[in-house]
Amino acid sequence: xxxxxxxxxxxxxxxxxxxxxxxxxxxxxxxxxxxxxxxxxxxxxxxxxxxxxxxxxxxxxxxxxxxxxxxxxxxxxxxxxxxxxxxxxxxxxxxxxxxxxxxxxxxxxxxxxxxxxxxxxxxxxxxxxxxxxxxxxxxxxxxxxxxxxxxxxxxxxxxxxxxxxxxxxxxxxxxxxxxxxxxxxxxxxxxxxxxxxxxxxxxxxxxxxxxxxxxxxxxxxxxxxxxxxxxxxxxxxxxxxxxxxxxxxxxxxxxxxxxxxxxxxxxxxxxxxxxxxxxxxxxxxxxxxxxxxxxxxxxxxxxxxxxxxxxxxxxxxxxxxxxxxxxxxxxxxxxxxxxxxxxxxxxxxxxxxxxxxxxxxxxxxxxxxxxxxxxxxxxxxxxxxxxxxxxxxxxxxxxxxxxxxxxxxxxxxxx
Amino acid sequence: xxxxxxxxxxxxxxxxxxxxxxxxxxxxxxxxxxxxxxxxxxxxxxxxxxxxxxxxxxxxxxxxxxxxxxxxxxxxxxxxxxxxxxxxxxxxxxxxxxxxxxxxxxxxxxxxxxxxxxxxxxxxxxxxxxxxxxxxxxxxxxxxxxxxxxxxxxxxxxxxxxxxxxxxxxxxxxxxxxxxxxxxxxxxxxxxxxxxxxxxxxxxxxxxxxxxxxxxxxxxxxxxxxxxxxxxxxxxxxxxxxxxxxxxxxxxxxxxxxxxxxxxxxxxxxxxxxxxxxxxxxxxxxxxxxxxxxxxxxxxxxxxxxxxxxxxxxxxxxxxxxxxxxxxxxxxxxxxxxxxxxxxxxxxxxxxxxxxxxxxxxxxxxxxxxxxxxxxxxx
Numbered sequence: 001x002x003x004x005x006x007x008x009x010x011x012x013x014x015x016x017x018x019x020x021x022x023x024x025x026x027x028x029x030x031x032x033x034x035x036x037x038x039x040x041x042x043x044x045x046x047x048x049x050x051x052x053x054x055x056x057x058x059x060x061x062x063x064x065x066x067x068x069x070x071x072x073x074x075x076x077x078x079x080x081x082x083x084x085x086x087x088x089x090x091x092x093x094x095x096x097x098x099x100x101x102x103x104x105x106x107x108x109x110x111x112x113x114x115x116x117x118x119x120x121x122x123x124x125x126x127x128x129x130x131x132x133x134x135x136x137x138x139x140x141x142x143x144x145x146x147x148x149x150x151x152x153x154x155x156x157x158x159x160x161x162x163x164x165x166x167x168x169x170x171x172x173x174x175x176x177x178x179x180x181x182x183x184x185x186x187x188x189x190x191x192x193x194x195x196x197x198x199x200x201x202x203x204x205x206x207x208x209x210x211x212x213x214x215x216x217x218x219x220x221x222x223x224x225x226x227x228x229x230x231x232x233x234x235x236x237x238x239x240x241x242x243x244x245x246x247x248x249x250x251x252x253x254x255x256x257x258x259x260x261x262x263x264x265x266x267x268x269x270x271x272x273x274x275x276x277x278x279x280x281x282x283x284x285x286x287x288x289x290x291x292x293x294x295x296x297x298x299x300x301x302x303x304x305x306x307x308x309x310x311x312x313x314x315x316x317x318x319x320x321x322x323x324x325x326x327x328x329x330x331x332x333x334x335x336x337x338x339x340x341x342x343x344x345x346x347x348x349x350x351x352x353x354x355x356x357x358x359x360x361x362x363x364x365x366x367x368x369x370x371x372x373x374x375x376x377x378x379x380x381x382x383x384x385x386x387x388x389x390x391x392x393x394x395x396x397x398x399x400x401x402x403x404x405x406x407x408x409x410x411x412x413x414x415x
Numbered sequence: 416x417x418x419x420x421x422x423x424x425x426x427x428x429x430x431x432x433x434x435x436x437x438x439x440x441x442x443x444x445x446x447x448x449x450x451x452x453x454x455x456x457x458x459x460x461x462x463x464x465x466x467x468x469x470x471x472x473x474x475x476x477x478x479x480x481x482x483x484x485x486x487x488x489x490x491x492x493x494x495x496x497x498x499x500x501x502x503x504x505x506x507x508x509x510x511x512x513x514x515x516x517x518x519x520x521x522x523x524x525x526x527x528x529x530x531x532x533x534x535x536x537x538x539x540x541x542x543x544x545x546x547x548x549x550x551x552x553x554x555x556x557x558x559x560x561x562x563x564x565x566x567x568x569x570x571x572x573x574x575x576x577x578x579x580x581x582x583x584x585x586x587x588x589x590x591x592x593x594x595x596x597x598x599x600x601x602x603x604x605x606x607x608x609x610x611x612x613x614x615x616x617x618x619x620x621x622x623x624x625x626x627x628x629x630x631x632x633x634x635x636x637x638x639x640x641x642x643x644x645x646x647x648x649x650x651x652x653x654x655x656x657x658x659x660x661x662x663x664x665x666x667x668x669x670x671x672x673x674x675x676x677x678x679x680x681x682x683x684x685x686x687x688x689x690x691x692x693x694x695x696x697x698x699x700x701x702x703x704x705x706x707x708x709x710x711x712x713x714x715x716x717x718x719x720x721x722x723x724x725x726x727x728x729x730x731x732x733x734x735x736x737x738x739x740x741x742x743x744x745x746x747x748x749x750x751x752x753x754x755x756x757x758x759x760x761x762x763x764x765x766x767x768x769x770x771x772x773x774x775x776x777x778x779x780x781x782x783x784x785x786x787x788x789x790x791x792x793x794x
Contacts, residue, residue, distance in 0.1 A: 095727075098581065099670070
């Protein structure tokens, strides 16, 4: 009996697998389109979509950002919601992949019926997601995509941060005027639009301030050994070294730079601004300067209140720039929905576009005609596991222009 | 019914189905029923995955040459065709529109740029294939891996296709289309998926296919039998890469945005997983693998609460589970078809294994493959 039984078993196994596959397909295709119309006066929740790098090399950006978004949602809900409607945040993880970001945008809009999306920690992901948000007329706010191209993707695409051109220019100005640097070296992530953007604008502005780039080296994210590039930088004897990368790579570069005897100040951008920076980099980072969106040490009451409640919520964690930007992006959206008095995508978009002097924790935010946030940048000094506030640099004519034409005379410095 | 009429009828049915499904996926839907576009999106991506998996199966599954740079050829096709669309197709489309109307003009232009993508990818396949396929062993794997990375870095450095920012339309100093037009719909994607399956099926069941399978089974022996192994390997490789180029062209015009991060090593591996899972040397297996690998991660998004965070772990565990229970892939080297269904139906009641009395001889060898005593894993 037993050997005879064997055959039918293997047959049934194959027969189980195939229907299983068919059922999988059927499951995926069988759902019907949901009705999209909403009651004019409803008490339903307002759904906001979020996706970002919750896993992957820059997972910290996503983690911080989601903290910021959820904090606004809770604050608004505790205060009774927007005109009585609660906010619900739908969270997805894009694993840092542009392809995934595009798919998630479709999913959030179509399956979860979100009325707006706050997403795209990195510029590549925002660019991939933009066409879908644009064609569905869903406002899309990127908290931290600094590539100028992002908001050019359509008139439903906004950002809550300054653009690369402004940040590169601010650092060049700081290096030339405050640090009195004459010669600068650059080492940048070749694959990332962020690194390349900052490099281009730093180079341009630094030359305008009378400085000279003596060495320009590149790496790609995930590289382990930077000694070759750093050695040629050492040979060029720069006054400062600009490293516009993300924290995971930057810390390795900083350590190896100190190892081979480079003692110059290292300069960086908001990609450095993560709580993990000190764990990974340690003392090698002492004496470095970064440009970023805000400082937790800023004495202004709005910032201190934000920092306090963030610390309370997330177990004494200090909010980094990504948390603050996501917080501001979400509040910009809440403000726009409140002003529009509806969740209709077109109306919310119009309200967002009209935002003027919105008091965010990262400064007064005005949305300009290119849907970019016009706002100040701060320079911080890194010393003994602390970010020490140096100065705030304001844009004056209010357009950090996306074209490579940084004009130093337009900038007013405080402090 | 004569085969000729049967074929025409089949073609008509396929075209009708494609048009119907495409209408179902559109904004208006079909007879009031529409497919939510999230599902439509997944369906389209599945179609692209099928093209990639089936074409890779030709070189890796049937010819036994391990290529781990399929995403590189996809990138070549995608960038080449989108480059043509953005910079060189505008005036051609306007001229054709004045002659033939918008729809036909668009279709012709799209067909043109797909062919460009396929040709450029085929050329890349030829350049990579000729030197490395002369050798026996794992050289192709190493060369294709290197090629895919080189292509990615080269694209990253061409400012005209957006470089590190990604390619979504003309780059300022140059003139061209502002955004990549969304030409690709399900008629194109599904159509090319079917074309890929038919072409690969016919190759495998032709004399060329016999030569390819003989190379997989024993390269030395097939050479001794007079098969020009290099030639056949290069043929298979070039065809395989040109289909990857087509998949890339469709992907570019579907997604309207290209970024080199989407053509990384992991993408090539994903395609390999599809065919390993489905069964190396089985066309239907590759199709099945493509469907599962594209849909499974999306289905796992529906996991509740805390489990959601583990969905990628569950995904990997499921793959391992399948590989443990079916190391030769779900389909092995077998094909799934109508004849297979007939046999499967007959089996339980008959209680007899195939090949015994009661089953006509004609049905015994309905598998389109050669009789393969060996499973791939034994090689």
